[in-house]
Amino acid sequence: MPWNLDSDRPIFIQIIEKIQMDIISGLYRPGDKLPSVRELAQEASVNPNTMQKALSELERTGLVYSQRTSGRYITEDTTMIDNLKSQLAKELITEFLDNMHKLGIPQEETMSLINEIMKGDDTDDSDRM
């Protein structure tokens, strides 16, 4: 799976967001062991130092924890994960609506545009929890 990192924003930030997404979406489950820093770095085609920086930040926020020399693990605090999911969803929505508003597109038009685009979208949600 490619990591799709671009050069628009700091890479370590994009890595943080990507792993957060993987935890929240359930790709990583609570208690799961993460691949090692070196493995993840190679998988993402990134320098180990950059991966380490991202993981340290995820650790600081409590989303993952490390057991020295054993490896890194996803938190078992499901409440924390659920809260983060709600919070991120809310942020995404408000930021999106704000941007559409700045474009001068009123809410009703935004809604109809979304519906329009959703119809032409073949996204499959069937394999999700």
Place this chain on the structure above:
Amino acid sequence: MPWNLDSDRPIFIQIIEKIQMDIISGLYRPGDKLPSVRELAQEASVNPNTMQKALSELERTGLVYSQRTSGRYITEDTTMIDNLKSQLAKELITEFLDNMHKLGIPQEETMSLINEIMKGDDTDDSDRM
């Protein structure tokens, strides 16, 4: 009016986006004269070089043009502005839906969450064209 620039992404990029928004939303009209580089820089609390870089890029894409020593002006090509508006709106929507999908939130839930947040929002669109 504050420019609300953050340090997450390059400032000159945020300036480009901000001015694009102001053109698309109609705050700046086709043919309008822009404040000088130095004025804009002061208004945004940014170094003139940074503002110049953003304006050069807006010029490269054709959204503004400069008449040497007279000043800088918004393009009169309304079609170009309309096209950009549609394009940006579409990009905002697809990126938003993609992010919600990555969070593991299905489309139906996304729609109801939007409606929920819209109700608690007192945004006023009445002074728009």
Place this chain on the structure above:
DNA sequence: ATTATTGTACTATATTAATGATACAATAAA
């Protein structure tokens, strides 16, 4: 004609992000 304003160009410097390389202590695996 003179002055001020305009866009533009250039050099230098500081900071941050990313990479590359290396090393070490703790411990799981052999």
Place this chain on the structure above:
DNA sequence: TTTATTGTATCATTAATATAGTACAATAAT
């Protein structure tokens, strides 16, 4: 016990971004 793997720390280098300061040519304003 020995080896390999783990997270972690450090140093040097490069590139991009932003700032600061200065300067110049064209021209609008006086």
